[in-house]
Amino acid sequence: MLIPFEEEYKKKYFALLEEVFQAGVLSDGKLLRKFEEKFSQYTNLSSKAISNGGAALLAILEYLDVKGKEVIVPANTFWATSLAAKQAGAKVVYADCNRNDLCLSLKSLKKLVTPKTKAVIVVHIGGHIAFEIDVIKDFCSQRNLLLIEDCAHAHGAEFHAKMAGSWGIAGAYSFYATKTMPMGEGGMVVSRDSDLLKWVERFRNYGKEVVRGKVEYPVKTGFNYRMSEQMAAFGIVQLERLPKILEWKRLLAEKFDNIFDDRVRFPEGMKSGYYKYIAFCQDLKCKTGKVYDISDQCHRIEGMEIDLPESDWVGGNHQCPPIFYGWEYADKTIGELRSILL
DSSP states (O other): OOOOOOHHHHHHHHHHHHHHHHHTOOBSSHHHHHHHHHHHHHHTSEEEEESBHHHHHHHHHHHHTOTTSEEEEESSSOHHHHHHHHHTTOEEEEEOBOTTTSSBOHHHHHHHOOTTEEEEEEEOGGGSOOTTHHHHHHHHHHTTOEEEEEOTTOTTOEETTEETTSSSSEEEEEOBTTSSSOOBSBEEEEESOHHHHHHHHHHTBTTOEEETTEEEOOOTTOOBOOOBHHHHHHHHHHHHHHHHHHHHHHHHHHHHHTTOSSBOOOOTTEEOOOSSOOEESOOOSSOBOOSOOGGGSHHHHTTOOOOOHHHHHHHHHEEBOOOSTTOTTTTSOHHHHHHHHO
16 A cells, blocks of 8 residues: 655645754754644644654553543553553553443443543544544543543544544544554543643653753653654655645545445444545455454453343454555445445
């Protein structure tokens, strides 16, 4: 698969690299701040860049001090979500998902809360916001549980004009090479909590802070999770390209909607960023990998025997036609696409 990168954006990236060389600052400089500011403007959430999406989740969990507590995680997610909670010292409790959106099930969540539960991670699977996000937020508020959003798939996703990361105490974005906004590596923590974001600034830089000219280490769990100026420059360019990529994906998804009747159907007011297009109970001749197969689900990786029937069903009964930016057949007619896919 060849990811296209238009010549005009190459020139913009090279121009930003020239700024890096002229400034002589390779890390923690003005382009990092510029990238954070632009991502904040895009999401309407204050933002702090970090080395990758896993580190973004880890930073949030470390700040919330989940060590020795239970964190509820959907089993139908990438292993990194669980690993971040484990790395932060939490006991992970796996919840089931819903068939209609592949995301965390409120019904399952309610059964799993104990006095030891401190946080819940909702993962916006496949590029859309979890359909039950509002009621999950309300439930967490009623039970004094901390809600965290894993936004690794959700670039450009909206629900009633709110972007991923808007419901919980914080959200974690990934810019890995396969994402809708790919940077190779990189991540972002978004939040309205200024104390949390100030803490992330220290955490990503070995926990240190310069106070009256003296280096101090107020965050003891910090490490090197910095983003370089070169990567921040690329992030600025990719964020500028993102609306173009989203428009391309959404136009292709409209064609797919005429081919697949049994698919994820979004509620009113929701826009997907289409990290994946998800169709059910359909064999495809041309496809990309599933969001998560049964063997990819976290409890399976751990070898745990847990009854999670909806996770089992979606893992075995969905397929994903190609919707990555630049797919060579995207300009075909609906009829031609149907012949290619089915």
